[in-house]
Amino acid sequence: MLPNVLTVAGSDSGGGAGVQADLKTMLALGVHGMSVVTAVTAQNSLGVQGAWELPAEAVRAQYRSVVDDIGVQAVKTGMLATAPLVEAVAELLADTDAPVVVDPVGVSKHGDPLLASSALDSVRGALLPVATVATPNLDEVAQLTGVRVEKEDDLRAAAGALLAFGPRWALIKGGHLAGDAVDLLTDGSEEHWLRAPRHDNRHTHGTGCTLASAVAAGLAKGLTVPQAVRAAKEYVTGAIAAGFRLGAGIGPVDHGWRLR
Numbered sequence: 001m002l003p004n005v006l007t008v009a010g011s012d013s014g015g016g017a018g019v020q021a022d023l024k025t026m027l028a029l030g031v032h033g034m035s036v037v038t039a040v041t042a043q044n045s046l047g048v049q050g051a052w053e054l055p056a057e058a059v060r061a062q063y064r065s066v067v068d069d070i071g072v073q074a075v076k077t078g079m080l081a082t083a084p085l086v087e088a089v090a091e092l093l094a095d096t097d098a099p100v101v102v103d104p105v106g107v108s109k110h111g112d113p114l115l116a117s118s119a120l121d122s123v124r125g126a127l128l129p130v131a132t133v134a135t136p137n138l139d140e141v142a143q144l145t146g147v148r149v150e151k152e153d154d155l156r157a158a159a160g161a162l163l164a165f166g167p168r169w170a171l172i173k174g175g176h177l178a179g180d181a182v183d184l185l186t187d188g189s190e191e192h193w194l195r196a197p198r199h200d201n202r203h204t205h206g207t208g209c210t211l212a213s214a215v216a217a218g219l220a221k222g223l224t225v226p227q228a229v230r231a232a233k234e235y236v237t238g239a240i241a242a243g244f245r246l247g248a249g250i251g252p253v254d255h256g257w258r259l260r
């Protein structure tokens with residue numbers, strides 16, 4: 001039987017990020033992907049043209065439908081848009097035994113807001129405490145903790161500040177630094193540095209969603225957190241190397257690179 005993995009995230013009409021990226025990643029990594037849609041974005045390679053969140057009731061109902069009948073072996077969260085949705089999702093996840101990967105999505109690659117600033121306190125106080133792994137990029141960790149990362153060494157301080165909010169593991173993504181693409185995974189005692197060559201490819205839409213979903217897929221298959229993160233890093237690095245032009249702006253990573 002395939003492990004079941006659930007994404008709780010926003011829809012990206014362009015297919016490169018959000019729920020669409022998550023489900024493609026899950027297919028590519030051999031798990032059964034399911035979705036709780038939190039918001040719908042009108043989005044393409046040029047940016048986000050509009051965003052509409054669902055009522056918390058609709059999010060809760062989708063979650064119950066999936067969990068009560070089908071069951072989940074891992075959950076990933078992405079765009080949650082507003083404080084009421086963050087609170088509703090955190091409350092649902094507080095009750096699950098499945099590992100939870102929280103990608104605290106703040107803004108899109110083009111700088112469009114995907115989370116209300118009024119929701120940051122709920123992310124800190126309700127969502128991060130239920131995370132098995134939290135995977136912020138540098139902007140997100142700065143917003144959540146106040147720690148600005150300018151060089152690789154600063155990743156340690158950012159991770160420490162994030163862990164203070166309660167996730168079991170912090171995976172700080174240094175993808176926006178110059179040089180190699182270096183991420184730090186730590187639980188406060190173990191440190192795992194993940195290093196990959198930077199691909200000089202502008203078509204990187206969806207990297208963060210893809211990495212977090214791949215971590216969830218690995219956890220659902222029974223890997224440990226460090227094993228799942230290493231496997232996910234390899235997968236996303238290959239997907240970035242194969243990223244392709246789509247539309248006039250930033251194209252998506254290639255979720256199917258391993259299947260070809």
Ligand SMILES: Nc1ncnc2c1ncn2[C@@H]1O[C@H](COP(=O)(O)OP(=O)(O)OP(=O)(O)O)[C@@H](O)[C@H]1O
Binds near residue numbers: 205
């Ligand atoms: N040009 C690149 N070459 C290789 N790896 C990269 C590159 N850019 C990012 N990465 C890696 O991709 C993963 C995702 O990191 P990134 O910082 O891009 O996430 P993100 O900003 O949340 O993505 P997005 O919001 O666009 O979905 C990390 O493992 C990072 O190191």
Ligand SMILES: Cc1ncc(CO)c(N)n1
Binds near residue numbers: 010078105107114
């Ligand atoms: C719906 C959605 N979720 C996440 C991201 C992060 O890149 C995005 N651009 N769109």
